[in-house]
Amino acid sequence: xxxxxxxxxxxxNNYYQLxxxxxxxxxxxxxxxxxxxxxxxxxxxxxxxxxxxSRMAILNRPSVLNALDTSMLVRLQKLYQSWEDNPDIGFVTxxxxxxxxCAGGDVVGFYRSISIGDLxxxxxxxxxxxxxxxxxxxxxKPHVALLNGITMGGGGGISIPGTFRVSTDKTVFATPEALxxxxxxxxxxxxxxxxxxxxxxxxxxxxxxxxGAEMIACGLATHYSLDAKLPLIExxxxxxxxxxxxxxxxxxxxxxxxxxxxxxxxLSRTETVDRCFSHDTVEExxxxxxxxxxxxxxxxxxxxxxxxxxxxPLSLKVSLRSIREGxxxxxxxxxxREYRMTIKALSKQISTDFSEGVRSRLxxxxxxxxxxxxxxxxxxxxxVDQYFSRGSELELPxxxxxxxx
Numbered sequence: 515x516x517x518x519x520x521x522x523x524x525x526x527n528n529y530y531q532l533x534x535x536x537x538x539x540x541x542x543x544x545x546x547x548x549x550x551x552x553x554x555x556x557x558x559x560x561x562x563x564x565x566x567x568s569r570m571a572i573l574n575r576p577s578v579l580n581a582l583d584t585s586m587l588v589r590l591q592k593l594y595q596s597w598e599d600n601p602d603i604g605f606v607t608x609x610x611x612x613x614x615x616c617a618g619g620d621v622v623g624f625y626r627s628i629s630i631g632d633l634x635x636x637x638x639x640x641x642x643x644x645x646x647x648x649x650x651x652x653x654x655k656p657h658v659a660l661l662n663g664i665t666m667g668g669g670g671g672i673s674i675p676g677t678f679r680v681s682t683d684k685t686v687f688a689t690p691e692a693l694x695x696x697x698x699x700x701x702x703x704x705x706x707x708x709x710x711x712x713x714x715x716x717x718x719x720x721x722x723x724x725x726g727a728e729m730i731a732c733g734l735a736t737h738y739s740l741d742a743k744l745p746l747i748e749x750x751x752x753x754x755x756x757x758x759x760x761x762x763x764x765x766x767x768x769x770x771x772x773x774x775x776x777x778x779x780x781l782s783r784t785e786t787v788d789r790c791f792s793h794d795t796v797e798e799x800x801x802x803x804x805x806x807x808x809x810x811x812x813x814x815x816x817x818x819x820x821x822x823x824x825x826x827p828l829s830l831k832v833s834l835r836s837i838r839e840g841x842x843x844x845x846x847x848x849x850x851r852e853y854r855m856t857i858k859a860l861s862k863q864i865s866t867d868f869s870e871g872v873r874s875r876l877x878x879x880x881x882x883x884x885x886x887x888x889x890x891x892x893x894x895x896x897x898v899d900q901y902f903s904r905g906s907e908l909e910l911p912x913x914x915x916x917x918x919x
Contacts, residue, residue: 560810561611562587567755569597570748579664581620582672584635587642591649597653604757606654607748608673610663613684618667619643621694624860625872632862637906640856643668644849644908648700651675651845652915656762658751661685661729663742671700674734675845677759678766681726681735682744688886689916690721694747694875695826695867695885697833699856703840704848709733711784712791718794719834720821722780727773731781736766743769783814790815796822796830799891826867826883827890831898832859839902848912853908855901864900 541674561572570594573580597603602890610616619639627635650657650672658672661680667689673679681687689698689706697708698718706714716722729735739747748766761875775781800822807815822830840848859868865886874883885894 528531541542542611554807558584559586560593562593565671565752565754567602568607568751569593569603570607570609573608573610573616576610576614578620579646580669581617582643582668583620583623584639584642587639588851591642591646593650593654595647603655605658605751605762606653607658607660607751609660609773610669612663612665612750615659615685616666616669616672617664618669618671618700618763621696621872622876625869625877628860628869633857636858636860640853641908643700644853645910647671647848648846648910648915651701653677655757656759657671657767658762660744660747661687661726661735662744667691667698667702668700670702670705670734675707677733678737678763679729680737680739680744680747680766681729682739682741683726684741685726685729685735686723687725687729687734688723689717690722690723692825692829692833693871693873695829695869695883696859697829697855699852700851701845701849703836703852704843704845705734707837707841708800711788713780713787714837715791715799716780716787716806718837719791719799719825719826719830720818724780725775728775728779728781730773731775731779736741737770737772738827739766739769740771743771750878751830768830777881779865786812786815796827796834799834800801800890801834826871826885827887828865828867828885828897829871830890831893833897834902835902846912850908851902854903854905858901864897885907 559575561574562683563570564573571590573586575581594606597606624636627633631907653676656678657676658678658680659676660680661673663675663684663686665685665687670689671688689702691698691838694716697806702718706718708714717724724732724734726735726738730738747766747769751762752770754761754765780787786806790806793799793802803815804818806812807819832855836852839851843851858864862869867885870883870885
């Protein structure tokens, strides 16, 4: 069975289609104190419920599956810092309103910013989300994320690095960024690379989804509960007056459910996934899957090959290398590297695949992207290397807050 464990060092089938339907260097402390012009939007997009000894932040953009924008990230950082400093608050809970926890960043918004040449807005967003992820990862109080509904991309980024993650029978998790000519970011190269075997490579390259049972089985979630029991969990948490991890954990376990992945889950294909996705290159991975399909007549292998051949060839190679590097890096190192990669990807320094992927899936919706380069053999090693070279640098408060190892 897949699974992984993290240790704290501090003291204390088209998801993008569904989403479509429904700065210059600056320091962490100054960013979270910036004045946001649209105060009403800022306050309404992140709601707060005060409990006896805790606080709950609610992502409140249900019409866009709680997709994150910069103002939400700034507000969350301010709230989390104030709660961490408040001795009367023992722990923090994060959830989303509606049918999603969080669908990640507003990729159509990024597309529009790129179209008008506003790279600073993009830098601002990614600076803030990476600092929020690091804040949650190093938080000095227990953090509970209720992953009920769609949890994609940055939605995983602002939840998985925290203390507790509760998945449900409504949870749909994915890192489908490669499908739009991008790569899994928001710390994904850290947490995907720490899944057992080569499940992380599989999820990053294919963008396949996991349900709540699969999340708890592979370790991405720490607890599982039926959607119908969430009100009971929230009520129980609201009564707590504690900052004790074990007390919060016991409350989550009280309404937990025992569940196992179905027989057709990718987790039942451990040997095949590891055998095929352990190869050094994307080409070898695809060859291995095709060979497996020929030997076994397994439709899963055929479908996986088909999916990979629809993805941006450049994104496949960049995503694979990112996961492999992340396996030997700390979270802060992953976030810093991913930030460099993001600015290069979205500024069109190397390829226009991100803009083309968003156009084809979310804007024009013709689902016929023209990838550049169009094939794996035309993706040069130099192109991939450029994503991992020095560039725009992210600053994290690593001297004051020590991340997971």
